[in-house]
Amino acid sequence: MRNSLIAAIMALGVALTPHLAQAQETIIRAHSVSTFGELKYPADFKHWDYVNPDAPKGGTFSTWGFGTFDSLTPYILKGNAAALSSVFYDTLMTGNLEEPDAMYGLVAESLEYPENREWVIFHMRPEAKFRDGSQVTAHDVVFSYEILRDKGTPSFKTTFQYFTGAEALDDFTVKFTFDPDGPLRELLMTAAGIPILSKAYYADRDFAESSLEPPMGSGEYDLLSVDPGRSVSYKRRDDYWAKDLPVSIGTNNFDILKVEYFADYTTAFEAFKGGAYDFREEYSSKVWATGYDFPALDKGWVIKESLPDGRPAGTQGFWFNLRRDKFQDPRVREAIGMAFNFEWSDKSLFYGLYERTDSFWENSDTLQAEGMPSEAELAILEPLRAYFPETVFTEPAYVPATSDPDTLADRRLLRRAGRLLDDAGWVVGDDGFRYKDGQKLTLEVLNDSPSFDRIINPYIENLNRLGIEATANRVDPAEAQEREKNFDYDMVTQRFSMSQTPGDELQQIFGSASANTPGSVNVAGLSNEGVDKLIRVIADAQSREELNVAVRALDRVLRAMHIWVPQWYKGEHNIAYLDVYERPYTDNPPPLALGEMSIWWYSEEKAQALKDAGAF
Template sequence: MITLRRTCTLAAFALLPSFAVAEAQHGIAMYGAPALPADFTHLPYANPDAPTGGRVVTAEVGSFDSLNPYVLRGSVPWQLASLTGESLMGRTLDEPFTLYGLLAESVETPEDRSWVEFTLNAAATFSDGTPVTTQDVIWSFETLGTAGHPRYATFWTKVESIEPVGERGVRITFNTPDRELALLAALRPILQKAQWEGVDFAASDGLQQIPVTSGPYVIDRFEGGRYVSLRRNPDYWGADIPFREGTMNVDEVRFEFFGNETSAFEAFKTGEVNFTRETNVLRWNTQYSFPRVQSGEVVLEELLHQRPTGMTGLVMNTRLPQLADWRMREALIQAFNFEFINETVNGQPQPRIESYFGNSPLGMTEGPATGRVAELLEPFAADLTPGTLEGYAFPVSDGTERNRAGIAQALSLFEQAGWTVGSDGVMRDGSGTAFTFEIVIETGAGEVQSIVEIYVQALNRLGINPTVSAIDSAQYRERTDRYDFGMTYFRRGLSLSPGNEQYLYWGSEGADTVGGRNLMGARSPAIDAMIGTLLTADSNGDFLAAAQALDRALTAGRYVIPFYQWNVARIAHDATLHYPAHHPLFGDWPGWMPDVWWYEAP
């Protein structure tokens, strides 16, 4: 039976009073105070009476060659950082921009957030039993900022100083106005300094030098590229702190890796895997009636959430001359017959992603920009892509395969940009150069490959013959790290608390950083300015306006050809796996599964 559950009403964006004075707190919020009181006993979506035991096994498509998520080198299972590692404070899935004590028992920061001070929990230890000290904290900040993954570097440039305060305190002073920095500091991973003495942190072998961390799980067994098994640490130091009460209940969390989606699904059908997320609606509607579902051994559920849609689709690499002109990108968007592809791949219409922050209060509104949103964008009017201020919407086709109107519009846009179809049927510029590019996807990504195949047929009708390269996960990581593609599959999950990570996703400064997240190569003063306003806004109203303005600049920038929304999480799991009745605002998101689930036999 499929159960549909709706998340709680979003009330977190009401205007709240700001911090009055700097004093030790049990939590920290971007605006106002945390919703949970200092004496809270557990997170609202956790079950403090949950039993422990059992196992969760998921199927991952692809491979891995490292178990160190803190450096650029290697491909790492994405779940490791949150299940084995820890930070000074932890996110809650019910409150955007709010953190509660984890390794730190308290946090202190002034009204202007120019510095932040954390006091470590005296009980905090690493998995080998050694205490977490202020020196570990200071070393972690410095090392991650200078030798860690590039995603940590920007934060470190904004740190003026970091110093111990007494026996268990660490104070970090910032060199730039940015209200989010105090929260980002709380989320830096804390590693064991002693483990890395005399070792090149950035160049270490991720399957030989596995980080010692303080989290509730430790890596028990693994085989490179095949599986990773995590074991719940029975001596975990934080089992009884409020943030962890009722969480991390499953004894074993195992990730099995498969070469493609078909083999991963077969593993779930046979019981080798006992939890899966289904993103293909057609498969969900037609292939989930296998015997284990009919017998009740497997439960099917559809869960709603109130997160932004984020952006999923084919990202265009604007570093390439043929994709630098917005008219070319709009032409390629017009040629993408979403309605036909949607019906073909899903079997029934699914709503299209209309903007990056859609499905939330942060999303842009229809029509022209007004009010504070318009005020924020107006200074950049001369450089904005058409549609940013006036309003922009993705094209809608008639649903037929030929998409005559879309193809005609694409041809017109190509012609405006200086490209026409010659007598040989090939799209060329004035010098005779053919218009082409490479679409790079991962081997085994069956749904994406199906979409690309249909899209390429449409492009062929325009005289465009792109190369499609399906490569293994290691090659794919290396190619995308170097931005060596014309288009590739793109997924950016966005939260209700956007902040400095937006610079990583589409900030100009990181557009050419090897291993960066700005795959599109966006270099927009307006985008940079809207992110800056997000980070310095001293009111919820300015924060919302900046997010909506950013959404406009990104959407009208025509950087991505969007697919369909994932506003419904479709999950299937063994009936022995359970989760609390209270479903968090963020829904099925890192921090929920397996974090608050438990195993219980019928």
């Protein structure tokens, strides 16, 4: 039995440490790690299969950002950090665009850990250097963990709640230990992904204060220029210490990454047509269907295409703020959801380009709940039955009712919604509005984009027909960011890209610990002990099949709770870009991302051809 175990471990490309006999436990030492031991690349791999190892370096990749920014410090609550400002930092290990739950050595050359994963030791590369030439040491890693835990965004406290310590065993060896009762399957990977900050740099600086000074990092990009609220540019470092590592070959090919900021989507699109930036992923169905007819596109200078998106489609919707008493009754939330006529919106506003979202893992055959709960799901759900709506057990996974696509006010559904509000005690008064205990039922939809008005306003009309005093409040992006940080809203639109291997990070979105933590991404303020327990089941899953079953159970529960009004999705990337870029694939990008900033490259030949044609 023991020889079989050792053989299995060796087959995975790992080894037993010399102190095995003394410790009487199997210690795995490896170049990489995954959630369930499924690894594609061996220790001697040369580069990721999906890159062009000979991709030329050079040129600029430019895109756009929404809103504003006033900081280059991405891991604190204060200020609004610029897009891509995490590029300054390396991590001990890094992932790729194929494997959803694998990490390979970057600053860490290797790692070792016991089978139960109660601790992990990372062996770091002495050649790793910060921008100023100083070495990246284990002391910097320990400092990073402690300062992020103590002064970083409040979400780090949740992220690190099962960490019991970090220590530098020597200058290039760091050990993390974990609570044995924690979700051990993935904690060592959380440690591997901590951004590494310079301890010396912050000796005379307050990490918690936002700043436009470029922080000291060991990453491949440094700051080129910054114009607060307008644009930010990063330059690739010629002296980047890891540029020849297998995880780096064929990646980060652009000399400059540039983000131009705009206050609204319409202005941003007009700027793209005018050549202000070169790459755009289009999220507006109206613009995609009607706006791409400008001269540069007609002349072939700009390329427009749709590419498949292999990820779960994300959780885009109108999210309720459950911290407010008026939304405590799920019947109220379900009724409000019924007033959103997606079918009319898709036909009248979206040009028939979208499908209705109903799952938090939409577009995933393995993670999305369907029909009645399976026996495997029930085995997880039954012990937690008291925490969940009874419909979890008695009805198929919730799917929004189909509305009349030809009439915004689908009277059939509005009548159903009205009965739900009646049953919840919100009755129509003489003035046509609904009241309960003398309080009027009001709802404000917070919005920071003029282009979203055309979607929200018809929804407001239907809510008013229900007797709800609903309003749309469009504010500038800076105010929206601040209000969202402090949960100052009734309802807000938000989208989360969900992992194909979800784990304890779900606490950040759905966990009780994050519900009232300023700056957290628990937009709904969901606080339910049963959900917390389900997240733990997911985090503790020992196989992918166990994980899939547990995620489907959670998806079923969340949908039954009506914590959001699901919007729409399209399982494609709609992109347009100036024809100066090339990529290592044609029709099928890696399953986890397009990789436009990391694995595409700038073509001098194409750029010259466009110049010769008078494009710029």
